[in-house]
Amino acid sequence: MIENWKLEDKEFNSRLMIGSALYPSPEIMAKSIKASGSQIVTVALRRQSATNLEGGNQFWEIIKELGVTVLPNTAGCHTAKEAITTAMMARELFDVNWIKLEVIGNQYNLQPDPFALVEATKVLIDEGFRVLPYMTDDLVLAQKLADLGCTTLMPWGSPIGSGRGLMNPYNLKVIRKQFPNLNLIVDAGIGKPSDAIEAMELGYDGVLLNSAVALAQEPIKMAEAFKYAIYAGRLSYEAGAMQKRDMASPSTPTVGTPFWHQFS
């Protein structure tokens, strides 16, 4: 049994944060989120016409019915100003003061722009936000963001939607070691449940993913697979794995070995 954990000012049991995009249908999205056991769902904001919103926003109604905590993002923003404005709009619309801060710096790999990220973080923290920055796995950047007051950092595993897993476990490990008291979430790049286990075994507090479930052949089943993987990864971290050894060491007791081994 794993204990509840605190992320910012809220308490959760599941350490999986899940995205709401790219599912084959709204129904599969809702069922996948339920199957994942996740209590935190990421959402976004986009321009919408009044015609589109006639009769209400269907997507938003489904999310509300799930009874989850929403974490709005600033996806698609390319400057600090865009991200700040989007965060403020999200705070009013979703009535939450936390934001997954995303400022894209490169269109090819959607790599976050560290400079704009720091700039936007500073402004938003001054405005009373709890900022969860989506960042590269850069130790110095982590330090700058922590110095500004971030208590959660979300380094990437690999580029968004790439499913490449943890590109650089060493960097992630160093960030974990240097910031034992911050909440660290691997955000983006997770492809398989085994990637999520690896992140959790590094001591990360949680994993945020979307494509790995939404683009699986059976998203609902994959959501459940991630639920157990993250649970197992956390238990494994808490339990502490044995040290690797170069030589074999028998696991079956050698005392009382049957007689025929005496002649070998």
Place this chain on the structure above:
Amino acid sequence: MKISINGEIKEFNKDILTIKEVLDEMGYKKGIAVALNETFVLKTKYKETKIKDGDRLDILSPIQGG
């Protein structure tokens, strides 16, 4: 006057409008957040915030996100 709403140019017969008047005219009701010229405007300020020719209004609503 002409203003840009979500990237599309719209023409209005009046010279001065408030955000609330534009939203009503366009048929927006609830579940939206608004930025005027890339700056967020609080919902409570819609009635008093005036829009002039050439302004840009962005009207956002929740969508799927990762």
